[in-house]
């Protein structure tokens with residue numbers, strides 16, 4: 001279904017690049033049907049063109065008549081300016097997919113010509129290696145076919161979950177921001193290992209393999225995380241000592257609060273945008 005579609009990215013930053021990398025590796029869409037654009041940074045576009053072989057253009061050069069799916073990938077604070085600059089140019093049957101945290105489909109629909117199909121998407125940067133956990137929510141004017149195409153496109157960068165938009169903020173707190181929590185954990189594991197005399201590169205690999213193995217167990221085994229944790233924990237053993245320290249320093253609470261903090265910020269972004277107070281960078 002996607003074979004003849006032209007996909008364009010508006011915004012060529014970290015998230016767009018991760019999605020482009022995964023999509024190109026999947027081979028689902030010919031490279032010359034992927035267009036990447038930004039406002040003025042030609043060097044960045046050239047770098048993307050050389051790395052991935054996709055078409056690159058400045059935003060003002062985009063061939064809007066050819067675009068079937070337009071992926072918005074700028075920062076949330078830039079959404080209104082971006083929509084204002086394209087709302088008279090997009091074809092009525094172009095599907096708008098937005099990866100912006102906290103920006104609702106209704107906010108975008110209000111600024112686009114009546115009836116435009118808008119899909120809210122929350123990927124993460126593991127798209128780069130086709131390992132994203134991505135959620136999609138349909139807007140008011142999105143058809144079944146639009147959702148099928150979105151699912152097919154995004155399955156090229158990982159797993160896709162169709163969720164109600166009311167769950168997008170918590171999904172963002174878990175999966176959109178989530179890689180950062182694990183990188184933070186890894187920074188500490190690597191540092192602690194190195195301080196104890198391990199080669200930092202080796203500490204990095206050991207930490208990564210341990211997280212990877214635990215993630216694979218969670219995906220492939222039936223046991224609950226509690227059971228899996230208990231299987232590691234011998235009475236009065238090393239794990240019990242480690243878990244005691246985690247509890248003593250508020251590890252579990254810190255993790256819950258991280259997810260809730262990101263969820264809350266996603267909600268705030270929506271309301272700040274409505275009241276024109278959004279000033280993130």
Ligand SMILES: NC(=O)C1=CN([C@@H]2O[C@H](COP(=O)(O)OP(=O)(O)OC[C@H]3O[C@@H](n4cnc5c(N)ncnc54)[C@H](O)[C@@H]3O)[C@@H](O)[C@H]2O)C=CC1
Nearest residue numbers: 010011012013014015038039073074075076078082100101
């Ligand atoms: N970085 C991440 O892990 C994730 C990011 N997101 C969302 O992706 C979006 C982009 O984030 P990053 O890539 O990290 O930011 P970034 O700052 O790396 O990239 C933003 C890009 O948008 C461009 N841009 C700004 N206004 C524009 C306009 N009017 N037209 C065309 N291009 C424009 C900028 O030049 C830049 O290339 C954000 O809205 C964020 O919420 C979503 C999931 C994960």
Ligand SMILES: O=C(O)[C@@H]1CCC=N1
Nearest residue numbers: 100101172176177178
């Ligand atoms: O930090 C952010 O706002 C973006 C959205 C999810 C991950 N990065």
